[in-house]
Amino acid sequence: MSGNQATPVLRILYRSKAHPIRNTALSHRAIEEIVAASRRRNLADRVTGVLLKVEDTFIQVIEGEQGPTEAAFERICCDERHSGLVLVDMTTANHRLFPAWSMAYVASDELPPRLQINVKLKTIAIAIETRPDTALEQMQTLLE
Amino acid sequence: MTALAAVMCAIGSAITVRLWTRTLQATGRMRIDWAFLTSVTAGAAIWATHFIAMLGYDPPAAATFDPQLTIISILIAILGTGIGFYLSAMRRKGMAWLLGGSTIGLSIAAMHYVGMFAYRVDGIVTWNDGYIALSLAGSIGLSLVATKFVLASLDEGRDRRATRLLSIGFLIAAIVTLHFTGMTAFHVSPIAGFSAGADSEAFGAMALAIATAALIIVFTGLSSHLIDNDTRAAQQRELEHIANHDELTGLWNRRRFSAGLAEAFETREAGIDPLFLVMIDLDRFKSVNDTLGHGFGDRVLEMVANRLRKIVGRERRIARIGGDEFAILVTDATEEDVADLCRCLVEVMSRAVVVDGHVIEMGTSIGAAQAFRDGASRDELVQNADIALYAAKAEGRCCFRFYVSEMSQNVQLRRTLETDLRRALGRGELAVQYQPQVDAKTGAYTGAEALLRWYHPEKGLIPPTDFIPLAEEIGLINAIGTWVLRQACLEATNWPRHMGVAVNLSPVQIMDRRLLRSIKTILSETGLDPKRLELEITETALLGNDEQALATLSAISDFGVAIALDDFGTGYSSLSYLHRFPIDRIKIDRSFLQSIPEDSDSATIVQAITRLGANLGMKVTAEGIETEVQQRFASNAGCDTLQGYFFSRPVTSAQLMSVLETTLRAGAA
Ligand SMILES: Cc1cc2nc3c(=O)[nH]c(=O)nc-3n(C[C@H](O)[C@H](O)[C@H](O)COP(=O)(O)O)c2cc1C
Numbered sequence: 001m002s003g004n005q006a007t008p009v010l011r012i013l014y015r016s017k018a019h020p021i022r023n024t025a026l027s028h029r030a031i032e033e034i035v036a037a038s039r040r041r042n043l044a045d046r047v048t049g050v051l052l053k054v055e056d057t058f059i060q061v062i063e064g065e066q067g068p069t070e071a072a073f074e075r076i077c078c079d080e081r082h083s084g085l086v087l088v089d090m091t092t093a094n095h096r097l098f099p100a101w102s103m104a105y106v107a108s109d110e111l112p113p114r115l116q117i118n119v120k121l122k123t124i125a126i127a128i129e130t131r132p133d134t135a136l137e138q139m140q141t142l143l144e
Numbered sequence: 145m146t147a148l149a150a151v152m153c154a155i156g157s158a159i160t161v162r163l164w165t166r167t168l169q170a171t172g173r174m175r176i177d178w179a180f181l182t183s184v185t186a187g188a189a190i191w192a193t194h195f196i197a198m199l200g201y202d203p204p205a206a207a208t209f210d211p212q213l214t215i216i217s218i219l220i221a222i223l224g225t226g227i228g229f230y231l232s233a234m235r236r237k238g239m240a241w242l243l244g245g246s247t248i249g250l251s252i253a254a255m256h257y258v259g260m261f262a263y264r265v266d267g268i269v270t271w272n273d274g275y276i277a278l279s280l281a282g283s284i285g286l287s288l289v290a291t292k293f294v295l296a297s298l299d300e301g302r303d304r305r306a307t308r309l310l311s312i313g314f315l316i317a318a319i320v321t322l323h324f325t326g327m328t329a330f331h332v333s334p335i336a337g338f339s340a341g342a343d344s345e346a347f348g349a350m351a352l353a354i355a356t357a358a359l360i361i362v363f364t365g366l367s368s369h370l371i372d373n374d375t376r377a378a379q380q381r382e383l384e385h386i387a388n389h390d391e392l393t394g395l396w397n398r399r400r401f402s403a404g405l406a407e408a409f410e411t412r413e414a415g416i417d418p419l420f421l422v423m424i425d426l427d428r429f430k431s432v433n434d435t436l437g438h439g440f441g442d443r444v445l446e447m448v449a450n451r452l453r454k455i456v457g458r459e460r461r462i463a464r465i466g467g468d469e470f471a472i473l474v475t476d477a478t479e480e481d482v483a484d485l486c487r488c489l490v491e492v493m494s495r496a497v498v499v500d501g502h503v504i505e506m507g508t509s510i511g512a513a514q515a516f517r518d519g520a521s522r523d524e525l526v527q528n529a530d531i532a533l534y535a536a537k538a539e540g541r542c543c544f545r546f547y548v549s550e551m552s553q554n555v556q557l558r559r560t561l562e563t564d565l566r567r568a569l570g571r572g573e574l575a576v577q578y579q580p581q582v583d584a585k586t587g588a589y590t591g592a593e594a595l596l597r598w599y600h601p602e603k604g605l606i607p608p609t610d611f612i613p614l615a616e617e618i619g620l621i622n623a624i625g626t627w628v629l630r631q632a633c634l635e636a637t638n639w640p641r642h643m644g645v646a647v648n649l650s651p652v653q654i655m656d657r658r659l660l661r662s663i664k665t666i667l668s669e670t671g672l673d674p675k676r677l678e679l680e681i682t683e684t685a686l687l688g689n690d691e692q693a694l695a696t697l698s699a700i701s702d703f704g705v706a707i708a709l710d711d712f713g714t715g716y717s718s719l720s721y722l723h724r725f726p727i728d729r730i731k732i733d734r735s736f737l738q739s740i741p742e743d744s745d746s747a748t749i750v751q752a753i754t755r756l757g758a759n760l761g762m763k764v765t766a767e768g769i770e771t772e773v774q775q776r777f778a779s780n781a782g783c784d785t786l787q788g789y790f791f792s793r794p795v796t797s798a799q800l801m802s803v804l805e806t807t808l809r810a811g812a813a
Contacts, residue, residue, distance in 0.1 A: 010501070
């Protein structure tokens, strides 16, 4: 799936807490399901992106054609398995940042602990609050 | 054979009339389709009737059928009656009847006579013109009557079945009459030497053709019946759906919701099975409609409805009961579950809605009440859920509240206050008082701020903070504000010419496009010099509606009226307002002066504000001065004007004037 140069790409960046609204815990199993469902939908809609889980915070980028990307974001908004969702940034760009990923998933609490990745994730989580552009660049290097 | 022909004719006519009424009820393309179906049946019926009868006719000479003319005759019957049926459905009733009926009558005749040409006899054929004319007249006349009845059968209030039966009868009569009168006009004399009797092979083929025609009739009749039933059932379902659902969102509409609530009340045993009513109201949706248009607003509503469905889940008793109001009936749940649901809804609704590259940030307030506990009747339940919703809104929106009985008392209090306030203006319970302002250096009176007072006949003096927000909410603020402005301008004309009057403007008034005009009118009617009037606004009035506020205030300022920024230092002071808006004066919020001398921070702020004012060329007023220390501090800090209890409480215009007189006399002495 390569970034189509001709059509502009809508990119949405948001963060949320990995706590379902109605109950408190989000199991590993549930996260796996979310990622699998996301990949399936995104592949069909030519949506790409990254999902990070830094401690109990989700950081996600979705990008693609405007319609499908807005629809994917709406599905995310309808999902009560996370809470405190904050839209951080929305831009249009000429190409995708993550053309190869229907939904890359990187989590900080994976075992065995990978110190370097955890530090990088932490940096991204901090950067996202004030410098979304920098955070996006850091996400790209994280996946390289 | 004649009996068979009659049966054929009767069945065909009955089906024809049935299809014919469909043609009359249909519109557009459908009407053509139905007319076609009707004419195939009618044509086949007329044709079959004719030829069955002909099979039974025993000619005195050898007879056979011409195949081409036979086929042409059925085509004439189908085409001719088709045109007739179509015409009979014309909008103009009189023309429809006349043209439709006679075309049908003529077609029956044309079929018959072409059919007779197809009937080849080896004899001398003679025609009786009189009978031909009679047959034509009979066919047309009876067809017209049949048409009349068919048209009448669609009218309201008629016995449809009977009228339709009459129509069938006359159609049969038209066909039969034509045939037998036509046959009377037909006469064959055998030629000697030729054999008499029919050509059995041709007659066999004919019988087959007739059987086919009969099948066609029965088939169309049957299929139309099935189509009818199908479409009627589908229409019924569709109508029911339309009647019960909101067109835009597909949720229940108000009507269905009321019925659903009634059902729920009936099926629940009082106090055993819990039933909750959840009322949902979108916050800030109106501005979406206002700024991005209704079409866009509709799409947002669809998405909102979708979120509701997703969160509420299988239990689909969700209704849209107003523009941006929704309601949910929840059964088989605990209060805990309902609270969870509400929390979930509040959260999900607060998430951004992204449509067409726009980001819409809304919120939702929710009120919930439990049947039998918070209301024994349906109306009570609805009312209490509403009250809870109202409480949620009052509590700053984006939250949910369960009904508790104290809410009712608050609402009751508010309602009475609301009615009282509506009457206050007319009953002269409102009054304006003036708090004088003095020159910081000389101590001379420079003007006064007009302050609104409400003397409630039972509750006594009600502070403005208790009723101004209410007046803003119920749309009374413009009337009250205008009254205050007029009163202040009128009374200020009695004061010495150097004294100005300051009047507060509510943010709601600034949004009102009529504001400038009403200020001009009041000034010209009272004769107050615009330079003596100052309007006080708060920073919140400038937030959000920047452009319009800027335009209105600039126009007011151009007219010579001064603008003062009230309560400065407390709000989201954005210095950019000071640059962009035509502000002549800053009024430092009373809280800063009142914490002097104890609070050194406040002192610093006061000094900073006066410097800022000086730099921007604005006058600075210090409010809330109560002590001599505060007075001295404010003067030294560089404030231009001072106001507060240290100088005077708010007084009536008359009191103010008498004070002025004594000071003037004292000054003169
Ligand atoms: C953290 C998180 C990330 C998600 N990411 C996506 C995504 O990238 N694409 C998507 O279509 N849905 C995403 N979803 C939504 C759902 O996992 C899932 O796709 C959706 O519920 C499927 O909807 P459906 O059942 O209507 O197909 C996400 C949900 C969560 C909680």
